Amino acid sequence: MSVLDNLFVKIAALVRTTLTGLGLGDIWVNLAMVILYLAGILGVMITAALVLVLVERKIAGFIQLRPGPNRVGPWGSLQTVADTIKLLTKEDIIPACADRKVFMLAPVLVLVPTILAFAVIPFGKGMIATDVNIGIFYLIAVSSLATIPFLMAGWSSNNKYSLLGGMRAVAQMVSYEVPMVFSLLGVVMIVGSLQMSAIVEAQSKVWFVLLQPVAFLIYVIAATAECNRAPFDIPEGESELVAGVFTEYTGMKWALFFLAEYANLVLVSAIATTMFLGGWHGPVLPGWFWFFIKTSIMIFFFMWMRWTFPRVRVDHLMHFGWKFLVPLSLANIFITGIGVYLYKTIGW
Amino acid sequence: MRTQEITVNLGPQHPSTHGVFRLVIHLDGEVATGGTSVLGYLHRGLEKLAESRTYPQFIPYTDRLDYLASMSNNLAYVQTVEKLMGIEVPERAEYLRVIFAELQRIASHMVGVGTFVMDLGAVTAVFYPFIHREKILDLFSMTCGGRLTYNYMRIGGLSHDIPEEFLPKLQEFLDYMRTALEEYHQLVTGNEIFLARTKGVGVITKEMAMSYGLSGPNVRASGVCYDVRKAHPYGIYDRFNFNVPVFESGDTFDRYMVRMIEMEESVKIIRQAIKDLPEGPVLGKVPKLIKPPAGEVYHSIENPKGELGFYIVSDGSPKPYRLHIRRPSFVNLGVLEEIIKGWKVADVIAILASLDIVLGEVDG
Numbered sequence: 286m287s288v289l290d291n292l293f294v295k296i297a298a299l300v301r302t303t304l305t306g307l308g309l310g311d312i313w314v315n316l317a318m319v320i321l322y323l324a325g326i327l328g329v330m331i332t333a334a335l336v337l338v339l340v341e342r343k344i345a346g347f348i349q350l351r352p353g354p355n356r357v358g359p360w361g362s363l364q365t366v367a368d369t370i371k372l373l374t375k376e377d378i379i380p381a382c383a384d385r386k387v388f389m390l391a392p393v394l395v396l397v398p399t400i401l402a403f404a405v406i407p408f409g410k411g412m413i414a415t416d417v418n419i420g421i422f423y424l425i426a427v428s429s430l431a432t433i434p435f436l437m438a439g440w441s442s443n444n445k446y447s448l449l450g451g452m453r454a455v456a457q458m459v460s461y462e463v464p465m466v467f468s469l470l471g472v473v474m475i476v477g478s479l480q481m482s483a484i485v486e487a488q489s490k491v492w493f494v495l496l497q498p499v500a501f502l503i504y505v506i507a508a509t510a511e512c513n514r515a516p517f518d519i520p521e522g523e524s525e526l527v528a529g530v531f532t533e534y535t536g537m538k539w540a541l542f543f544l545a546e547y548a549n550l551v552l553v554s555a556i557a558t559t560m561f562l563g564g565w566h567g568p569v570l571p572g573w574f575w576f577f578i579k580t581s582i583m584i585f586f587f588m589w590m591r592w593t594f595p596r597v598r599v600d601h602l603m604h605f606g607w608k609f610l611v612p613l614s615l616a617n618i619f620i621t622g623i624g625v626y627l628y629k630t631i632g633w
Numbered sequence: 634m635r636t637q638e639i640t641v642n643l644g645p646q647h648p649s650t651h652g653v654f655r656l657v658i659h660l661d662g663e664v665a666t667g668g669t670s671v672l673g674y675l676h677r678g679l680e681k682l683a684e685s686r687t688y689p690q691f692i693p694y695t696d697r698l699d700y701l702a703s704m705s706n707n708l709a710y711v712q713t714v715e716k717l718m719g720i721e722v723p724e725r726a727e728y729l730r731v732i733f734a735e736l737q738r739i740a741s742h743m744v745g746v747g748t749f750v751m752d753l754g755a756v757t758a759v760f761y762p763f764i765h766r767e768k769i770l771d772l773f774s775m776t777c778g779g780r781l782t783y784n785y786m787r788i789g790g791l792s793h794d795i796p797e798e799f800l801p802k803l804q805e806f807l808d809y810m811r812t813a814l815e816e817y818h819q820l821v822t823g824n825e826i827f828l829a830r831t832k833g834v835g836v837i838t839k840e841m842a843m844s845y846g847l848s849g850p851n852v853r854a855s856g857v858c859y860d861v862r863k864a865h866p867y868g869i870y871d872r873f874n875f876n877v878p879v880f881e882s883g884d885t886f887d888r889y890m891v892r893m894i895e896m897e898e899s900v901k902i903i904r905q906a907i908k909d910l911p912e913g914p915v916l917g918k919v920p921k922l923i924k925p926p927a928g929e930v931y932h933s934i935e936n937p938k939g940e941l942g943f944y945i946v947s948d949g950s951p952k953p954y955r956l957h958i959r960r961p962s963f964v965n966l967g968v969l970e971e972i973i974k975g976w977k978v979a980d981v982i983a984i985l986a987s988l989d990i991v992l993g994e995v996d997g
Binding site: 292327349350351445446448449452453496515516518519523524525526527592593596597598599600601617 | 639641647648649660661663692750751754755756757758760761765768820823824826827830831918977978979981982
């Protein structure tokens, strides 16, 4: 069992010893390992996106009483491949009056924060690319960068729908970051550390979803808004803004936004798993498999929400964020503080 | 800081304008300060076309008015010609006409509420009504072979009788409708986001509704109890027992609820019609060449979208001298420019969808 449990850690160690055995210097070995980790993360991310596009469409079909994609390959399994080929071969249109540089840069930049954030996600015991001691702080810092590409895309397209979408994206993502950070703060207060591995380790007995149920709820809501998914998909707002910030994007540029959306979905689910659902802890099965299961459940939950609720209006969204979620998360921090204090002084 | 209004051209290519409607809207940030509707992208000149067609030849053209309620359009037109010529329609045909018109009302309202909720962003909510509507379309195609444009009614009756398997299937559908509507209420009506998005949005006051000449569910949501079936009973509608739902506040939520309840009432009417359905012919004694006497006639019926009226001037020839259609979608759309002021872009879309227009009818 422990062989399976440490499978990926063993592989990494093996590669490292092989490289050292080849007589490479420490710097080169470390560099090679970083590239290897990056490749691993990218691999996981892109595979996840490819699979999730199909899964999402199948789940949507299931919820809407229709079969979903079922023509390409068995069970429609090659649908995403066909879609990708279509997107790759599409004409790449840049609107005549667009700000070309910004327009082309935005879809590339939208992926960067997500990839950076994956660096501190513990996929299993010891399976963390860089276990920095300010892990969760780093995570929040890089993921808040994701707002800028949306504004860039909305502004540079020189389209009124895009501009409205971009404005909405900024307003929404900035507002919902506050309750999201506050909800994670509750967990950090209990653990007393910002390190991701320490947070997971602290949940070996009891998951934080039981100690911090309110924080978990706030996190799920804020995270949905952070990755712009329904019912908070107002930057895209199909029925109002045609496609919002994505209106002018075609082919692979559009596909990159799409990829980022799913990568983000995986990321917020992974964070929820790490912070609230005990990370890779679980009986019998290997840790990374538990992590996979828990993340999948979270992803399914997000998809379920998307295909059930109507879209929230932009001013309701702001009211809900600032007048309800922020005070609630502050109250949660206050109560957590009292709890932690009592636990430490009185000892229960 | 100096701010500037932007002008956004919603449509004619836009996912939520229900066809080729165009709304030039002025926005201050997210808030609409005003708008102008631009019509006519689907104008085919049906009224002029009628002048060069014989009376029966015009029936298929009425299918293309409100293409989600072709049966009702057929009915309005043939009843107008019958009124002009004084033709008696057999009992069985009258009952079947009621059954088909009410089925059509359910089908049309299904699309109405489905697309309305979809425009609020709940994509799933459009699939359930469409599945229910599909069952009605099956019943229609079983009878007349058409799924959208039926051309089923004839001057003096119907083109042919219903097939044997129709009534059991219809009975099955009516039983299914009860659970279907309940399920939909659970899925949509109680949803907090849905209520927040619809309650108090796009209010049409009673006075406004009457001065703009609204009809159908839109006027009944504003507290005006006007239903042509009750106010001026046509056909055999005076024989049925049904309620006309009226709501007071005139917001988008009430317009949605009126449609939902009307579907239940339609089911009630159909049940009564099946019970009393007599045997007999479905086409009355009609002259081979339809040549109404010189004169004019106006007749209107309660279409799913509102009061659909035909005005025909006859000069005694086999073709109408002049034909005018009172198209409910067109009249209902008039109020849009006034009620969108001060609402967010998302609400403008919701208000437009709640008026439930069909562009085939708006543009004529």
